[in-house]
Amino acid sequence: MAANLPVLYSFRRCPYAIRARLALIYAGINVELREVQLQNKPAELLELSPKATVPVLQLPDEVLTESLDIMKWALRQHDPEDWLRGDVQKAQDLIARNDGEFKYYLDRYKYPEREPDHPQTYFREQAELFLNALEGCLSVQEYLCAEYFTLADAAILPFIRQFAAVDAEWFIHSKFEQVRNWLDRSLQSSLFTKGLQKYPVWHTGEVGRELLEL
Ligand SMILES: N[C@@H](CCC(=O)N[C@@H](CS)C(=O)NCC(=O)O)C(=O)O
Numbered sequence: 001m002a003a004n005l006p007v008l009y010s011f012r013r014c015p016y017a018i019r020a021r022l023a024l025i026y027a028g029i030n031v032e033l034r035e036v037q038l039q040n041k042p043a044e045l046l047e048l049s050p051k052a053t054v055p056v057l058q059l060p061d062e063v064l065t066e067s068l069d070i071m072k073w074a075l076r077q078h079d080p081e082d083w084l085r086g087d088v089q090k091a092q093d094l095i096a097r098n099d100g101e102f103k104y105y106l107d108r109y110k111y112p113e114r115e116p117d118h119p120q121t122y123f124r125e126q127a128e129l130f131l132n133a134l135e136g137c138l139s140v141q142e143y144l145c146a147e148y149f150t151l152a153d154a155a156i157l158p159f160i161r162q163f164a165a166v167d168a169e170w171f172i173h174s175k176f177e178q179v180r181n182w183l184d185r186s187l188q189s190s191l192f193t194k195g196l197q198k199y200p201v202w203h204t205g206e207v208g209r210e211l212l213e214l
Contacts, residue, residue, distance in 0.1 A: 005031050005032045005210065006032070006058060006059050006060070007031060007034060007057070007208065008020065008021070008024065008031040008032070008033050008034065008055060008056070008057050008058075008070075008211065009034050009042075009045045009049075009054050009055060009056040009057075009058075010033055010034065010035055010054055010055050010199070011035065011054045011055075012035060012196070012197075012198060012199060014038075014054055014055070015158035015159045015162055016053070016055060016067035016158075017054045017055040017067070018196065019068075019071060019155045019157075020055040020067045020070040020071060020074075021195045021211065022071075022154045022158075022191060022192070023070065023071035023074040023075060023083075023151075023154060024070070024074045024211055025194050025211060025212065026080075026083070026154070026191055027074040027075060027077055027079065028078055028080075029074055029077055029078065029211075030210055030211055030212040030213075031057070031211045032207065032208040032209070032210065032211075033199055033202075033208050033210070034202035034208040035199040035200060035201050035208070035209075036054060036201070036202065037201055038054070042202070042203070043204065044204065048063050049063065049065040051065065053065065057070045059073075068095065068155065071151060071155065072151075075151065081148070083149070083150045083154065084150070085146060085150060086143075086145035086146030086148075086150040086152070087145045087146065088145075090137075090144075090152070091145045091151055091152035094133070094134075094137075094145070094152050094156060095152055095156065097130055098130065098155070098156045098159055101129075101130065102127055102130040102159065103159060105123045105124075105126040105127035105130075106162060106163055106166075108123040109123035109124045109166055110162070110166050124166075124167075124170075127163060131160070131163070131176050131179055134156070134160070134176075135175075135176050135178050138179060138181075138182050139178050142182075143182070144156065157182075157186050157187075157192075160183055161183060164183060
């Protein structure tokens with residue numbers, strides 16, 4: 001019953017929420033998914049997390065308000081394909097760079113009208129520095145930190161998906177061939193198909209959908 005499950009406050013398109021959902025699905029952890037609207041967050045979420053970002057995972061004895069904490073918690077419960085293998089330091093560095101510098105430029109590339117001092121291409125070029133690093137990793141192995149999919153891939157892919165969608169035509173013709181292949185084959189996996197499913201918006205008093213039933 002969804003009513004007895006941990007509760008995940010989520011927003012379908014949010015890359016942080018996507019990475020959390022991927023880890024939960026991969027680990028086989030069912031949760032009650034409450035899809036929120038960022039413009040109209042439910043009081044229950046604001047009460048749990050004053051910073052009011054998604055994702056938030058409400059467990060019986062703790063509340064996790066950072067996507068990476070949710071991922072790591074999920075993997076501590078069950079990690080069937082050993083996502084924590086591979087070059088752990090490199091994974092940590094790539095994720096930090098993704099969440100820091102890359103996310104900063106991605107947001108400005110997406111909404112260039114908010115930054116009239118620079119053309120959109122400026123932000124894309126800055127973001128491309130991170131893609132150069134990813135292209136380098138993917139030129140020597142199948143996935144970012146190993147020959148197999150690991151935590152770093154799940155944590156970073158949702159952001160690159162967003163970057164690629166800003167100007168899909170440009171991305172398709174860009175020099176980032178390895179990144180494109182990596183993104184395409186990952187998006188085709190059943191994990192991503194499940195992780196990107198649409199959910200109805202949750203309202204107070206309702207029971208949300210079960211993540212693993214979607
Ligand atoms: N560091 C947080 C960042 C989460 C975050 O910023 N999520 C965005 C949506 S993509 C959000 O909730 N923003 C609040 C808002 O737009 O009101 C995490 O990793 O979970």
